[in-house]
Amino acid sequence: MISCDEAAIICNKKQYKEASFIEKIKLVMHLLYCNTCSKFSKRNAELTALCDKAPLHCLPAKDKLIMKKDLQDKI
Amino acid sequence: METHQLHPENWVDQYADYLFNYAVSRVSDTEVAKDLVQETFFAGLKSAKNYKGTAAERTWLIAILKRKVIDHYRKIYSNKGKAEVRMSYSSHSDTDGDWLEEQVADPISTLENDRIENEELGLAIQECISKLPKKQSLVFIMKTIQGMSTEDICKELGINPSNLWVMIHRARTALMGCLNQNWF
Structure with missing residues (x-):
């Protein structure tokens, strides 16, 4: 038996494909009887799907630092 | 002022x-x-x-x-020099007649809508991320957008893995709440 907190962490790991086989089994067992976690798990998977679907870009931290410095010089 | x-x-x-x-x-x-x-x-x-x-x-x-x-x-x-407009006849219709109409977007197709919608989704996610506390957004971006491994992030930020997963959890929960109204 695992707690909901543990289940949530495993569920998050699963979104990044980092849950181990045993963890996955523990999670499935937990989801069988825990309604709240089942809901959370479903929404979590949806969030992952949304993030995959959207073209997300971000500036590398290095570029941001340079930008910040350039901007700072002009202020 | x-x-x-x-x-x-x-x-x-x-x-x-x-x-x-x-x-x-x-x-x-x-x-x-x-x-x-x-x-x-x-x-x-x-x-x-x-x-x-x-x-x-x-x-x-x-x-x-x-x-x-x-x-x-x-x-x-x-x-x-100048803008170029290229128009070509679609290859599978050598019959004369309605070629211009054939170039017009297919009204039933929703393919281009998907692209626009995904862009909007991207901006919505980005906006929600910017509302997160700084540390959480940093971890979430590194993990989700840059796809860095847990180990690398921990090394770079000087945190331990359980710390990282707690922050990821908080970030994800907050994002679900933030995106809730429009996207779920």
């Missing part, structure tokens, strides 16, 4: 990613997009005295960025 203050020192942290996403979706070249964001910040700084405080800082910066994107396209077209 104090209420109409801009805070250029926070611009990069708060808006760089949002503006960058906006720019990338319009020029589809990360280098160009980066330059446009940079130019936007400079232009914003230069015309800071014209900022009346009627719009939020970010809206104001986006307005500048829009101009920059237009300027960018103007520039590349004037370099080429």
